[in-house]
Structures are given as C-alpha cells and as structure tokens.
Amino acid sequence: MIEAVMNYTFMQHALFSGLIIGFVAPLIGVFLVVRRMSLIADALSHITLSGVAAGLLLAQSVPFFQNVSPVYTGMVFSVGGAFMVDRLRQAYKFYQELAIPIILSAGIGLGVVLISLANGFNVDLFGYLFGSLLSVTEEDLWRVIIASLIVIAIVWIFYKELLYLSFDEEGARISGVPRNLINVIFSVLVALVISISMQVVGILLVSALITLPVAAALQVANSFRQTFVYAIIFGEVSVLSGLMIAYTFDLASGGTIVLVAVLLLVCVLAGKRLRNSLN
Amino acid sequence: MNDIILDVQHVSYRYGNKHVLEDVSLQLHQGEMLGLVGPNGSGKSTLLKIILGALPMQKGNVSWFGKPLNKFGDWPRIGYVSQKANSFNTGFPATVFEVVMMGLTSKIGLFRRPGKREKERVREAIAIVGMGEFENRNIGRLSGGQQQRVFIARALVSDPDVLILDEPTVGVDAQSEAQFYELLKQLNEERRISIVLVSHDLGAVSTKMHSIACLNRKLHFHGRAEEFERMRPEILLGSYGHDVHVLHHDH
Numbered sequence: 001m002i003e004a005v006m007n008y009t010f011m012q013h014a015l016f017s018g019l020i021i022g023f024v025a026p027l028i029g030v031f032l033v034v035r036r037m038s039l040i041a042d043a044l045s046h047i048t049l050s051g052v053a054a055g056l057l058l059a060q061s062v063p064f065f066q067n068v069s070p071v072y073t074g075m076v077f078s079v080g081g082a083f084m085v086d087r088l089r090q091a092y093k094f095y096q097e098l099a100i101p102i103i104l105s106a107g108i109g110l111g112v113v114l115i116s117l118a119n120g121f122n123v124d125l126f127g128y129l130f131g132s133l134l135s136v137t138e139e140d141l142w143r144v145i146i147a148s149l150i151v152i153a154i155v156w157i158f159y160k161e162l163l164y165l166s167f168d169e170e171g172a173r174i175s176g177v178p179r180n181l182i183n184v185i186f187s188v189l190v191a192l193v194i195s196i197s198m199q200v201v202g203i204l205l206v207s208a209l210i211t212l213p214v215a216a217a218l219q220v221a222n223s224f225r226q227t228f229v230y231a232i233i234f235g236e237v238s239v240l241s242g243l244m245i246a247y248t249f250d251l252a253s254g255g256t257i258v259l260v261a262v263l264l265l266v267c268v269l270a271g272k273r274l275r276n277s278l279n
Numbered sequence: 280m281n282d283i284i285l286d287v288q289h290v291s292y293r294y295g296n297k298h299v300l301e302d303v304s305l306q307l308h309q310g311e312m313l314g315l316v317g318p319n320g321s322g323k324s325t326l327l328k329i330i331l332g333a334l335p336m337q338k339g340n341v342s343w344f345g346k347p348l349n350k351f352g353d354w355p356r357i358g359y360v361s362q363k364a365n366s367f368n369t370g371f372p373a374t375v376f377e378v379v380m381m382g383l384t385s386k387i388g389l390f391r392r393p394g395k396r397e398k399e400r401v402r403e404a405i406a407i408v409g410m411g412e413f414e415n416r417n418i419g420r421l422s423g424g425q426q427q428r429v430f431i432a433r434a435l436v437s438d439p440d441v442l443i444l445d446e447p448t449v450g451v452d453a454q455s456e457a458q459f460y461e462l463l464k465q466l467n468e469e470r471r472i473s474i475v476l477v478s479h480d481l482g483a484v485s486t487k488m489h490s491i492a493c494l495n496r497k498l499h500f501h502g503r504a505e506e507f508e509r510m511r512p513e514i515l516l517g518s519y520g521h522d523v524h525v526l527h528h529d530h
Binding site for chain 2: 034156157158159160161163164166167168170171172173174175176177178217218221222223224225226227
C-alpha cells in the first residue's frame with residue numbers, strides 16, 4: 001500500500017482524510033459517550049442522509065446545485081437535526097432518548113422519499129451510504145481539513161466547559177457555566193463531524209467510528225485526558241489498518257475500518273479480562 | 280446589616296395547585312452554620328433550587344450578599360455540593376484532579392484555559408480535604424466518603440464564602456461522617472466559610488450546626504441549635520407530624 005500512496009494521489013487523499021477523521025470522530029465521541037448520547041450520532045447521520053438525497057435531487061433539477069457537493073446539503077440538514085434533537089430533549093425532559101428515534105425515522109423517511117424523487121439509487125448515493133474513501137477528491141480533502149480544524153479548535157477552547165457539563169450538568173449550570181450556549185455549539189460540532197466522516201465510512205457506519213474507539217478507551221483510561229489519547233489511538237489504528245486491509249484484499253474500505261474497530265474493542269475487553277483473572 | 284449572606288424573604292412556591300413552600304423567610308449570617316432540616320417532601324430541595332436560581336421565583340425575594348437574586352452573578356462565591364454527587368456516574372473517566380478543576384470552570388471564564396496558578400489552587404483544595412495522595416486516582420475507584428471529600432474540594436476551589444451541602448451524609452459510613460463534620464467545623468473556624476447543610480438527619484445536624492431551620496412547607500422553627508434541642512418535641516410534632524425518635528451518634 002505504501003507504494004500506492006507514493007504513486008497515486010487518490011490514495012494520498014484517502015489516507016489523509018481517513019487519518020483526520022480517525023482523529024476528530026473519537027474526539028467528539030468521547031463527549032457523546034460519557035453524556036450517554038452516543039445514539040445521537042446515529043440519528044444525525046440519518047438526517048444527513050436525507051440532506052445528501054436533497055442535494056442529489058437539487059443537482060438534477062436546479063442548475064446552481066450541479067456544482068455543489070451534496071455533502072454541504074447533508075451538513076445543513078445535520079446541523080438542523082442537531083438543533084431539533086436539542087429541542088426535543090427539552091420538550092421530553094423525562095424521556096430524553098425519545099429524540100433519537102424521532103429524528104432517526106424522520107431522517108430515513110425524508111431520505112427515502114427524496115431518493116425516489118431523484119430517480120432512485122445510484123452510484124453516488126451508494127458511496128454516501130457505505131463510504132467511498134478511494135473516491136475522495138482534493139476538494140473533499142480540503143473540506144475535511146477545514147472542518148476538522150474548526151472542530152479541534154472549538155473543543156480546545158471549550159474543553160473545561162464541555163467536561164464539566166458532561167460530568168455534572170446541573171452543577172455546571174448552577175456554578176454559572178452557560179449550558180445552552182455550549183450545548184448548541186457542541187451539537188453543531190457533532191453535525192460537522194458526521195457530515196465529513198460519511199465519505200470515509202458512510203452514513204450507516206459513522207456512529208461506529210465515533211463510539212467504538214471510545215468504548216475501547218473507556219476500558220483502559222484512568223483520566224478524561226487519557227480517554228482522548230486512547231480513543232484517538234484506537235481510531236487511527238482502525239482507519240490505517242482497515243484501509244490497508246481493504247486495499248490489499250479489495251474490500252469495502254468503510255466496512256473494513258469498522259470491523260477493525262470492533263476487533264480492537266474485543267481485544268481490549270479480552271485483554272482486560274485476562275489481566276483481571278491473572279491478578 | 281451587611282453581615283447577612285443570604286436573605287430569604289416570604290418565599291412561596293407551588294407546583295400546579297400543590298403548595299410546596301409557604302411564606303418562608305430565613306437568613307444566613309457571615310460565619311454561621313445553618314442546618315436546614317425537614318422530612319422528605321418538605322420543600323427543602325425546592326427551596327435550595329430557588330435560592331440557587333435553578334427554579335423561577337414565584338413569590339417572595341431572595342438576595343445573596345445584599346443583591347437580589349436576578350441581579351446576582353457572582354456564583355463562584357457560593358460553593359454547592361449537590362445530592363447527586365452521591366449518585367453520579369461512577370464509570371466516568373476522570374481523576375480527582377480533573378473533577379476538582381471543574382470547580383474553577385466559571386471562575387476562569389470562557390475562552391481561557393487553566394494555567395499554573397489554577398492547578399496550584401486545585402492541589403490546595405485537594406489538600407484541604409485530605410485527599411492529596413489520591414490526586415491522580417480515578418473518581419470511581421474511591422469510597423463514598425472519599426468521593427464526597429472530592430466534591431467538597433470542587434466546591435472549595437473557587438474560594439467561596441459559603442458552602443451549600445444537600446444531604447451530604449447519605450450513603451456515607453459513620454466514620455466518614457464524623458470526619459466530614461470535623462472538616463466542616465475546620466472550614467468554618469479557619470476559613471470563616473458559612474455553611475448551609477440540608478439534611479433529614481436531625482440528630483447530627485442539631486448538635487453540629489449553630490442554628491436550625493425546620494421546614495415542612497412552612498418554616499416551623501428558625502433559631503439557635505440549643506433552643507431547637509430544648510423545644511424539639513413541640514417543633515417536631517408541628518413539622519414532622521409526630522415525635523421523631525432520634526438516635527444520637529457519639530463518636
């Protein structure tokens with residue numbers, strides 16, 4: 001694969017965008033998982049699907065949208081979905097998880113209708129559903145880089161607020177942390193990460209890359225900081241080795257990456273169990 | 280008087296048609312240790328939420344340090360240890376240091392990250408509660424009493440003038456409880472921190488606090504702890520509805 005990366009720009013694009021996503025998806029995932037909101041990634045990825053479908057439909061019917069990547073319409077839908085999740089969580093204070101199936105089914109429903117309007121499934125759509133890392137263009141790569149830099153910068157700036165809200169939302173609010181503002185910012189970050197990750201692993205697998213490395217990290221980390229370090233390491237290892245295996249054996253890259261992440265998680269669980277039984 | 284830290288005036292509150300608080304007035308003075316007692320469902324938590332600005336004011340007035348609640352913004356002066364601290368997500372991946380640092384979040388302010396000085400203060404607060412050797416221990420791997428000390432350190436780190444503790448001795452063993460009251464006394468005497476302790480455990484509270492406020496929808500008693508002890512049977516008959524048999528803990 002190293003040779004291919006040296007020789008082909010499409011492999012370079014694939015590798016770089018994969019490694020960047022392998023960094024930001026677990027970064028956001030840590031906060032989602034400890035806030036018990038990991039399923040929100042699923043809900044938002046399905047809303048992103050309807051956004052992509054809307055983009056494909058618009059590209060067919062409105063000349064202006066012919067040159068606009070459906071990733072952007074996906075992004076807009078994803079951010080909108082994030083706000084709706086927030087609203088629904090406030091409306092159903094005692095059934096906060098209800099927001100997830102509502103948004104998820106709305107996303108799928110709208111997506112399917114829009115897809116049928118756009119004359120059914122085509123190759124593009126298949127790529128968004130299951131990832132098409134090898135078809136990442138230079139423009140795609142730049143989009144991934146810019147969005148990721150924004151995500152990393154905002155997490156860096158609001159790290160202490162995000163941590164406090166994740167640990168003890170009531171305490172944080174009483175001590176004067178602007179909860180609503182931070183939650184809105186965070187929702188936008190999640191939506192951003194999902195829309196840029198979908199090219200790597202696909203809409204159906206985005207939440208895997210957000211949650212699996214974190215699930216493994218939680219087993220071994222002692223501090224919050226360590227959780228990030230481990231989650232990002234697991235994320236990068238999954239992307240890198242998944243991509244290598246997929247290239248070597250000509251497999252679907254998104255699925256392979258996710259399977260490696262699952263395998264890593266199983267190894268961590270088994271290793272921990274072994275260590276506990278030895279002690 | 281300017282040594283009044285918290286002034287609650289004629290506060291009433293109802294959920295729908297259910298009156299939870301009726302015309303409650305009480306004061307907390309500088310250096311005072313106040314025990315807020317009452318049976319379950321007596322409105323203690325509601326009153327706490329109101330004075331902390333977590334519930335809207337329906338009737339009455341609350342002021343902190345002479346400022347009405349809606350104009351008050353200096354929340355780092357108030358350290359709050361919630362009841363939830365006893366039942367937080369024990370799987371949360373954070374160390375004692377990281378948890379105590381959270382207490383500085385709003386004092387540091389948005390767009391700033393903690394520096395050397397803040398880290399020093401966190402270590403100080405951890406040392407005050409006697410948890411120095413556990414600084415890098417995961418919070419889930421501490422006992423209930425130790426976790427509670429960590430949450431007190433988190434409330435102390437912003438250097439507050441007053442500590443509010445909601446049912447702090449729930450789920451804590453007798454020895455830790457004794458140490459806990461010792462710590463409160465020390466904070467009160469050495470650092471002049473005023474304390475509001477909310478509890479349904481009358482026995483310990485009436486012997487350890489300076490003054491008592493006994494709540495059951497209305498305020499049934501508000502005054503010196505000794506006086507509360509003396510008048511206890513009548514007060515309890517009025518507030519708890521029956522004479523409560525109280526166990527005294529002497530350690």
